Amino acid sequence: MSPVHAEPRDERPFVSPAEQHRSVLVLALGGTIAMTPTASGPGVAPTLTGSDLVAAVPGLRGFEVSTEDFRKLPGASLTIGDIVDLVHRLEQADGEGVDGIVVTQGTDTLEETAFLTDLYYRGSTPVVFTGAMRSAAAAGADGPANILAAVQAATSAGVREAGVFVVMGDEIHAARHVRKMHTTSPAAFTSPATGPVGHLVEGTVRLRHPLKRTAPVALPLTPESTPVEVEVVTASLGSSGILLEGLESRVSGLVVAAFGVGHVPQTWVPRLASLAEAMPVVLASRIGTGPVLTSTYAFPGSESDLLAHGLIAAGPLDPYKARLVMAAHLAAGTPREAIAKAFLDYA
Structure with missing residues (x-):
């Protein structure tokens, strides 16, 4: 065969x-x-x-x-x-x-x-x-x-x-x-x-599940716009907050990477309150997972104290993503009140 x-x-x-x-x-x-x-x-x-x-x-x-x-x-x-x-x-x-x-x-x-x-x-x-x-x-x-x-x-x-x-x-x-x-x-x-x-x-x-798309942020006003300066300052044990000094003339916005649910040393509060009058200051957690709270603690330097002094809660956003949200809105000319509302999209 x-x-x-x-x-x-x-x-x-x-x-x-x-x-x-x-x-x-x-x-x-x-x-x-x-x-x-x-x-x-x-x-x-x-x-x-x-x-x-x-x-x-x-x-x-x-x-x-x-x-x-x-x-x-x-x-x-x-x-x-x-x-x-x-x-x-x-x-x-x-x-x-x-x-x-x-x-x-x-x-x-x-x-x-x-x-x-x-x-x-x-x-x-x-x-x-x-x-x-x-x-x-x-x-x-x-x-x-x-x-x-x-x-x-x-x-x-x-x-x-x-x-x-x-x-x-x-x-x-x-x-x-x-x-x-x-x-x-x-x-x-x-x-x-x-x-x-x-x-x-x-x-x-x-x-696993559908994802809701958030509203886009407008691109910078002009391609030649000077990039806005937004920096992150991290709270740490015993820090005096010296890195907060003089930021009014050096940055357009600030993100505070706070302890836990949104706490800083009480010695930081006067400096942060002053900065919040001059620019948007966002309160995030250095933990990176979990939300910043709004009304659980009430001591000087707590989240409710800082929000009462004009800081903006980042919700669940980590400090680095919160920085980008603020920088994008500042570059687009978004009013300060609208910047605060923008963070609610991530709550």
């Missing part, structure tokens, strides 16, 4: 007609995900282009991926101005008909850049931020898997018109909730107050 010669099997995953030709724009900003060893020493620096990043990702069959090298910086060197420019590009891309947009960048500031983008972005095309905790040259580099998951999430109908997301380790996080909670772990990004809003399972987005 003659041997039977079977045709070789196609091992590629099945892609349904509805999934074919989904278009994705990848905007590369640099960061660890794009880093390789430098010629001058053992350290790494951003060298890879967006095209390099995408070329290293298996499993992108069925997607039409285009890339742009928007920045090539470590995350720590990105600025608010860079993100304003990014939002302009995102809204331009929103009108170009792409199905999803992925932003790759350094994880140092990813929770802040994603949140600021969420404040500004008005488009309907999904925007997903991702990065890597290990450089492209490291054993077990997580960049390719994170890019694939981000592309899959960004092209899912379930995340459309729901704000900006962060995808790391097959988890989908809302930009308003996500935080970097470890310096080196590949599982560094979590949403400690809420958990992830969804997961990627076999390339499919599975959302």
Whole structure:
């Protein structure tokens, strides 16, 4: 009997007609995900282009991926101005008909850049931020898997018109909730107050619950506007509050990273009351998880005392996200009373 010669099997995953030709724009900003060893020493620096990043990702069959090298910086060197420019590009891309947009960048500031983008972005095309905790040259580099998951999430109908997301380790996080909670772990990004809003399972987005989108903040009045200065001052045991001195002439707004539910040393109160007359001062908690209270404690330096002196409660926002809310509204010329009301959206 003659041997039977079977045709070789196609091992590629099945892609349904509805999934074919989904278009994705990848905007590369640099960061660890794009880093390789430098010629001058053992350290790494951003060298890879967006095209390099995408070329290293298996499993992108069925997607039409285009890339742009928007920045090539470590995350720590990105600025608010860079993100304003990014939002302009995102809204331009929103009108170009792409199905999803992925932003790759350094994880140092990813929770802040994603949140600021969420404040500004008005488009309907999904925007997903991702990065890597290990450089492209490291054993077990997580960049390719994170890019694939981000592309899959960004092209899912379930995340459309729901704000900006962060995808790391097959988890989908809302930009308003996500935080970097470890310096080196590949599982560094979590949403400690809420958990992830969804997961990627076999390339499919599975959302746990719908997400209500907050109203966007207007972009700065003019592209040439001088960035507003908003700083964070953290309360610590026995601190005299010396860092509060002279801020009236140096910053446009202040965030106090207070103890617990919103407490500071009582010696801080006169300085903060004076500052609150000159600028918006927001009261947040240095804990980073859980809300600032409004009326539980009544001693000097308590949350009710500070709010009575004109400070604004940040609600559940951590100090860094509260800073971005204030900076965005100040740059847009939002009246002070409206800034206070804006924080109620996060209560």
